[in-house]
Amino acid sequence: MSEFEVAEAAVQAALDAGARYADVRVMHRRYESMTARNGDIESLDQDESVGLGVRALVGSSWGFHAVPELSDLAARDAGHRAARTAAVSALVSGPPVDLVASTPVTASWSSPCEVDPLGVSLAVKGDLLVAATRTMTEHGADLAEGLYQIWDTAKWFVSSEGHRIDQRIRECGGGISATSVGAGETQRRSWPSYRGQYGTTGWELVDSLELTAHAARIAEESRALLTAPLCPSGETDLILGGEQLALQIHESVGHAIELDRILGWEAAFAGTSWLDLAQLGSLRYGSELMSITIDPTIPGALGSFGYDDEGSPAVKRDAVRDGRWVGVLAGRDSAAVAGLDHGGSVRADGWARLPMVRMTNVGLEPGPHTLEEIVAATDEGVLMDVNRSWSIDDKRLNFQFGCEIGWEIRNGRRGRMLRNPTYTGIGPLFWRSMDMLSSETVPWGTPNCGKGQPGQIGHTGHPSAPARFRNVRVGVRA
Amino acid sequence: MSGTPVPAGDTELDVAGRVVDLVARLAGPAAQAEVTVTRAESALTRFANSAIHQNVAASSVDVRLRVHLAGRTAAGSGNAVTTDGLRTLVERVLAAARFTPPDPAWPGLAPAAPVAPSPGWDPATAHAGPDQRAALVRAFVDAAGGLVTAGYCRTGYRVAAFANSAGHFAQGQAADAAMDGIARADGADGTARQHVDRVADLDGTDLGRRAAAKARAAAQPVELSPGRYPVVLEPPAVADLLSNLAWYGFNGRRYAERQSFAVPGTAQFDRAVTLVDDPLAASGLPFDLEGTPSRALTLVDAGTTSAVVHDRRSAAELGVASTGHAWAGSATFGPIPRNLRLAPAGTAGAADPTGVFVAGGHGVGGPAVDGAIGDPDTAALVSRMERGLLVSDLWYTRVLDPLSLVVTGLTRNGLWLVEDGRVTRAVRDLRFTESYPRALAPGAVLELGRRAVRLPDRADGAWWAAPSLRLASWNFTGGASG
Numbered sequence: 001m002s003e004f005e006v007a008e009a010a011v012q013a014a015l016d017a018g019a020r021y022a023d024v025r026v027m028h029r030r031y032e033s034m035t036a037r038n039g040d041i042e043s044l045d046q047d048e049s050v051g052l053g054v055r056a057l058v059g060s061s062w063g064f065h066a067v068p069e070l071s072d073l074a075a076r077d078a079g080h081r082a083a084r085t086a087a088v089s090a091l092v093s094g095p096p097v098d099l100v101a102s103t104p105v106t107a108s109w110s111s112p113c114e115v116d117p118l119g120v121s122l123a124v125k126g127d128l129l130v131a132a133t134r135t136m137t138e139h140g141a142d143l144a145e146g147l148y149q150i151w152d153t154a155k156w157f158v159s160s161e162g163h164r165i166d167q168r169i170r171e172c173g174g175g176i177s178a179t180s181v182g183a184g185e186t187q188r189r190s191w192p193s194y195r196g197q198y199g200t201t202g203w204e205l206v207d208s209l210e211l212t213a214h215a216a217r218i219a220e221e222s223r224a225l226l227t228a229p230l231c232p233s234g235e236t237d238l239i240l241g242g243e244q245l246a247l248q249i250h251e252s253v254g255h256a257i258e259l260d261r262i263l264g265w266e267a268a269f270a271g272t273s274w275l276d277l278a279q280l281g282s283l284r285y286g287s288e289l290m291s292i293t294i295d296p297t298i299p300g301a302l303g304s305f306g307y308d309d310e311g312s313p314a315v316k317r318d319a320v321r322d323g324r325w326v327g328v329l330a331g332r333d334s335a336a337v338a339g340l341d342h343g344g345s346v347r348a349d350g351w352a353r354l355p356m357v358r359m360t361n362v363g364l365e366p367g368p369h370t371l372e373e374i375v376a377a378t379d380e381g382v383l384m385d386v387n388r389s390w391s392i393d394d395k396r397l398n399f400q401f402g403c404e405i406g407w408e409i410r411n412g413r414r415g416r417m418l419r420n421p422t423y424t425g426i427g428p429l430f431w432r433s434m435d436m437l438s439s440e441t442v443p444w445g446t447p448n449c450g451k452g453q454p455g456q457i458g459h460t461g462h463p464s465a466p467a468r469f470r471n472v473r474v475g476v477r478a
Numbered sequence: 479m480s481g482t483p484v485p486a487g488d489t490e491l492d493v494a495g496r497v498v499d500l501v502a503r504l505a506g507p508a509a510q511a512e513v514t515v516t517r518a519e520s521a522l523t524r525f526a527n528s529a530i531h532q533n534v535a536a537s538s539v540d541v542r543l544r545v546h547l548a549g550r551t552a553a554g555s556g557n558a559v560t561t562d563g564l565r566t567l568v569e570r571v572l573a574a575a576r577f578t579p580p581d582p583a584w585p586g587l588a589p590a591a592p593v594a595p596s597p598g599w600d601p602a603t604a605h606a607g608p609d610q611r612a613a614l615v616r617a618f619v620d621a622a623g624g625l626v627t628a629g630y631c632r633t634g635y636r637v638a639a640f641a642n643s644a645g646h647f648a649q650g651q652a653a654d655a656a657m658d659g660i661a662r663a664d665g666a667d668g669t670a671r672q673h674v675d676r677v678a679d680l681d682g683t684d685l686g687r688r689a690a691a692k693a694r695a696a697a698q699p700v701e702l703s704p705g706r707y708p709v710v711l712e713p714p715a716v717a718d719l720l721s722n723l724a725w726y727g728f729n730g731r732r733y734a735e736r737q738s739f740a741v742p743g744t745a746q747f748d749r750a751v752t753l754v755d756d757p758l759a760a761s762g763l764p765f766d767l768e769g770t771p772s773r774a775l776t777l778v779d780a781g782t783t784s785a786v787v788h789d790r791r792s793a794a795e796l797g798v799a800s801t802g803h804a805w806a807g808s809a810t811f812g813p814i815p816r817n818l819r820l821a822p823a824g825t826a827g828a829a830d831p832t833g834v835f836v837a838g839g840h841g842v843g844g845p846a847v848d849g850a851i852g853d854p855d856t857a858a859l860v861s862r863m864e865r866g867l868l869v870s871d872l873w874y875t876r877v878l879d880p881l882s883l884v885v886t887g888l889t890r891n892g893l894w895l896v897e898d899g900r901v902t903r904a905v906r907d908l909r910f911t912e913s914y915p916r917a918l919a920p921g922a923v924l925e926l927g928r929r930a931v932r933l934p935d936r937a938d939g940a941w942w943a944a945p946s947l948r949l950a951s952w953n954f955t956g957g958a959s960g
Binding site (some may be wrong): 034035044045047049050051061062063065067086088089094095097122127142181186263265266267268354389391393402422455477478 | 520522523524525526527528529530531532533534535536537538539551552553554555556557558567570571574575577578579580581582583607608609612613615616619626628629630632658659660662667735736737791809810873874875876877878879880881882884886887888890907909911912913916936937953955956
């Protein structure tokens with residue numbers, strides 16, 4: 001049986017068992033990662049997994065059943081069980097769930113890939129990590145680490161409404177970090193970010209990162225940070241580099257606009273959102289420089305796809321336009337509850353997980369400035385970049401982030417290096433204070449977004465560029 | 479999936495042995511191989527807005543192989559348990575090992591050693607159906623008395639076997655169940671959670687009632703200025719301390735890298751603190767991913783750090799023995815104690831199993847319990863706090879510096895001001911920035927509860943057990959408004 005035939009068998013079994021809607025994802029995922037430490041390869045993992053997951057809608061609940069087997073018998077059994085599980089949920093039922101319309105399509109899609117990352121020899125990939133970590137060690141790092149990760153996922157989607165879509169998405173990326181150990185604390189520097197930069201691309205992305213070329217610099221910076229002055233405490237103007245701003249977007253905008261959170265579906269774990277649907281279209285989220293899009297069509301960005309995991313095509317939409325909140329990340333079910341007309345942001349972490357609302361590429365539209373211009377326009381402040389820690393409350397309001405490195409800004413010039421830079425604030429107040437934004441946009445990729453029960457890891461993209469925020473509290477410490 | 483299925487009667491141990499033999503046949507006797515075969519069923523019934531909205535179950539099988547060949551190491555996994563599938567896995571991992579750079583730090587295979595049988599295994603828990611989970615959810619929702627509720631009930635099991643080419647083999651099985659929920663009143667949440675070996679021991683009614691009582695008591699909170707306050711941390715909050723101490727402090731790899739605060743033989747904690755990693759105290763597998771037998775290990779004995787945990791690689795780096803803490807993530811994150819228990823007051827510490835694993839922390843005589851305080855054990859600690867804060871839970875904690883283990887995070891699911899030993903008002907959530915070892919340092923731990931509560935972790939096989947804890951000081955650095 002083909003993957004489509006297996007999926008159709010499972011869908012039919014779910015309908016036969018009472019589901020009013022059912023869909024199936026058959027997935028074949030290959031994963032490879034290699035890590036190096038201090039000039040030696042420490043681990044090489046190559047995992048491969050095949051299976052199918054059936055989702056069945058009965059009443060107010062989804063039932064889901066997944067099996068690691070693609071036989072007709074296993075598929076039918078999974079479909080039957082998914083519907084039965086959903087039916088049992090009627091013991092604790094809510095309002096019936098509807099789905100917004102999605103035009104059934106038969107389609108294929110593949111992410112762009114110049115150099116097949118699994119086709120690059122292990123020796124080449126290993127030598128890269130060995131050379132980069134050895135260089136960091138030679139330049140003073142106590143701990144030099146490097147890694148890459150590759151995902152190659154083929155998936156087949158079939159729904160009871162007639163969708164029949166296959167996609168192949170190749171993702172890869174990597175990075176290096178240097179840690180220096182001092183008396184009572186450690187300092188870390190990473191390139192291009194901790195645990196790397198990722199995209200839906202081939203090995204050409206890793207080549208473009210030039211890991212070895214940056215190894216000596218970040219090792220020396222990690223050692224220099226041990227004796228750098230502490231980031232001052234107080235309120236000042238804050239300039240964030242693009243990598244840190246990507247995480248700021250992820251945590252304080254991306255999660256906040258997830259419709260399942262807004263509706264309370266994640267209340268017990270991931271949390272809710274400070275956003276109220278009654279204010280959609282009118283709420284002032286940030287300054288007029290703040291325009292954020294939900295765009296899974298960006299070639300090569302980590303949150304890109306042709307169709308989401310319930311068959312909705314990739315479409316670019318506004319989330320925040322000129323500072324005003326105008327859009328959410330939604331699925332077909334949550335959109336119907338909220339009275340919206342589109343889903344499009346639902347994905348599952350593999351065949352064994354229920355699809356749920358996830359970020360795609362949620363990022364800032366470019367601004368009119370450059371980082372150089374922003375620094376030059378700042379009399380007094382702190383420039384921070386590359387995330388080291390992140391924490392935000394369950395409504396996505398109160399955040400505190402730490403960065404690997406900071407620099408003092410005085411009279412329009414970058415001055416001394418600062419250690420342990422942190423900043424804290426309240427999401428909408430912070431975004432309303434953004435008064436300068438660079439045009440130097442990079443589509444940062446985050447391959448470790450946790451959500452859901454059982455837990456799922458999402459891959460998201462965040463185009464961002466350096467920006468300035470006024471009167472931010474910095475230098476929070478124990 | 480193609481190929482002939484392996485014989486239907488083959489156990490996980492048979493499959494593991496088959497893979498070890500295949501490595502020897504294809505790569506010769508010099509190849510070192512270790513294999514873990516895990517078959518699992520997991521199911522989780524999730525509810526929100528007082529209705530079940532996501533109800534999931536998944537079957538899985540995983541064959542994980544690591545080989546060391548001619549000085550090079552590679553690992554891989556697959557889920558095709560057929561003759562062709564297993565052969566493909568072996569060929570793939572052997573090919574990878576031939577082309578990867580050398581691994582001079584290879585620690586060798588675990589030698590043959592006796593492995594204890596698995597502790598408790600409850601088939602009724604392993605095979606619990608969606609109707610049983612739904613009934614527990616129904617009880618939770620009903621007990622909340624009309625408040626909006628959310629959470630989950632999960633059940634599942636793992637059957638695993640290990641074999642390596644050094645002649646070592648082991649097998650085991652584990653089942654567990656957990657329930658974790660909140661009730662919501664006027665924007666305030668209360669929580670109750672429980673991790674057990676037998677689904678029959680889950681009490682949805684008790685959990686729902688306690689979550690609702692806390693939510694009602696947390697309503698209409700006032701804003702309190704940040705600063706240092708004495709605190710009583712309830713078990714869910716203490717579990718966060720244990721988790722961060724485990725990941726960053728007692729992690730043998732971080733210790734070898736000088737990134738851990740741990741200094742064995744040194745009185746780094748208050749004498750009231752005894753920490754034991756005890757994987758066999760509940761339903762768990764009796765060996766780790768490298769086949770090393772699991773055992774109870776005291777990490778802090780009456781305030782003195784006594785050990786960190788190791789897999790074979792971190793142990794070899796320091797010239798010591800593995801403590802049996804290899805797991806799927808240890809190559810990346812290092813070995814981690816994932817069944818950590820803070821010994822309650824009145825027990826003899828490491829060797830004393832009494833006072834452990836009271837499901838809801840109730841049933842002990844003592845001061846009166848009100849809505850904010852879920853049990854008499856915590857009530858006793860609160861009654862002796864002149865002015866401070868009662869903290870139910872911590873949220874989104876992240877490490878600012880691993881060596882000093884400075885952590886920032888927020889309170890969640892209930893925060894109350896205590897004055898003259900009584901809860902006087904609910905407080906809006908606060909952000910904190912605190913060094914966990916410093917908060918538990920000599921003289922900083924004023925009192926522990928007398929009963930530990932076992933709480934679920936997000937990861938399979940992990941749990942934390944802790945009593946409530948009264949600390950001299952906790953550094954709150956920001957309010958909900960900034």
